[in-house]
Amino acid sequence: MGRLLKKCNQKGLRITNQRELVISIIENSTDHPDVDELYKRASIKDKSVSIATVYRTVKLLEDAKVIDRHEFGDGKARYEETREHHEHLIDVETGEVIEFINEDLEKLKKEIAKKMGYTLVDHKLELFGKKISK
Amino acid sequence: MGRLLKKCNQKGLRITNQRELVISIIENSTDHPDVDELYKRASIKDKSVSIATVYRTVKLLEDAKVIDRHEFGDGKARYEETREHHEHLIDVETGEVIEFINEDLEKLKKEIAKKMGYTLVDHKLELFGKKISK
DNA sequence: CTAAATGCAAAACCTTTGCCTCAAA
DNA sequence: TTTGAGGCAAAGGTTTTGCATTTAG
Numbered sequence: 246m247g248r249l250l251k252k253c254n255q256k257g258l259r260i261t262n263q264r265e266l267v268i269s270i271i272e273n274s275t276d277h278p279d280v281d282e283l284y285k286r287a288s289i290k291d292k293s294v295s296i297a298t299v300y301r302t303v304k305l306l307e308d309a310k311v312i313d314r315h316e317f318g319d320g321k322a323r324y325e326e327t328r329e330h331h332e333h334l335i336d337v338e339t340g341e342v343i344e345f346i347n348e349d350l351e352k353l354k355k356e357i358a359k360k361m362g363y364t365l366v367d368h369k370l371e372l373f374g375k376k377i378s379k
Numbered sequence: 380m381g382r383l384l385k386k387c388n389q390k391g392l393r394i395t396n397q398r399e400l401v402i403s404i405i406e407n408s409t410d411h412p413d414v415d416e417l418y419k420r421a422s423i424k425d426k427s428v429s430i431a432t433v434y435r436t437v438k439l440l441e442d443a444k445v446i447d448r449h450e451f452g453d454g455k456a457r458y459e460e461t462r463e464h465h466e467h468l469i470d471v472e473t474g475e476v477i478e479f480i481n482e483d484l485e486k487l488k489k490e491i492a493k494k495m496g497y498t499l500v501d502h503k504l505e506l507f508g509k510k511i512s513k
Numbered sequence: 514c515t516a517a518a519t520g521c522a523a524a525a526c527c528t529t530t531g532c533c534t535c536a537a538a
Numbered sequence: 539t540t541t542g543a544g545g546c547a548a549a550g551g552t553t554t555t556g557c558a559t560t561t562a563g
Contacts, residue, residue, distance in 0.1 A: 295520045316450050347491055357481055363508030370504045374497030429545045
């Protein structure tokens with residue numbers, strides 16, 4: 246049984262065939278698929294899955310905090326399994342999404358929030374960049 | 380003549396009554412209105428303005444880089460006049476948007492991008508926080 | 514068994530666009 | 539005067555939802 250499915254069980258989510266399928270797809274994706282992409286990948290294994298179920302499932306998983314939703318500026322939500330916090334750099338020319346972590350950044354953000362009288366419950370940082378040509 | 384209108388003139392944009400109205404509303408807003416809100420505020424002064432024009436105007440102004448578009452996670456684009464770069468802290472309990480600037484953050488972001496082989500063309504940082512209760 | 518999940522299609526949102534009319538430069 | 543802008547309504551894209559049916563627990 247996969248990591249993500251295990252987490253869902255721990256949270257007490259009812260697992261249906263459709264949900265298990267979507268969960269396994271997210272778990273085995275290394276990119277940041279949107280709902281339509283998840284739907285396409287799911288349809289390969291089970292043509293009867295509806296896109297409404299995919300939408301309902303990602304909302305369920307997001308509420309359960311086992312997946313994260315991102316908006317990279319193209320008007321569609323994109324998803325990935327929740328894991329150690331990391332940031333995204335989006336190549337504006339290719340659309341490629343590159344992940345990175347930076348401890349200084351993590352510290353700085355918490356400090357800033359604290360200084361403003363807030364505790365950080367979430368944050369998003371996206372860098373949009375152009376590859377430096379050699 | 381307002382700052383923002385002046386900038387638009389400098390960019391050579393054709394100024395119509397409708398555009399001037401939308402420009403003045405954005406310039407005099409201290410919040411981050413979405414298109415519907417801009418449309419409502421514009422309609423008070425001129426009921427004939429259409430929402431299509433508001434959409435076309437914000438796109439024009441965004442392309443001219445005199446206003447910035449933000450997405451704060453509620454599915455609607457929000458706009459504000461372009462000015463010194465700053466970040467947003469969103470109070471998750473009230474929805475209030477608090478602006479701040481932090482030079483360390485600015486430097487760090489550029490460094491990170493550079494280290495990854497990119498020049499930063501844009502970036503977004505949003506902190507989501509809860510007010511620390513006294 | 515029974516409450517909850519699914520599929521389907523319609524609807525809800527936000528945003529864009531075609532077309533004809535109108536106005537800025 | 540002439541090209542670009544505006545108004546209106548229709549269409550586009552993503553996401554949500556009502557309802558009848560199916561299924562997990």
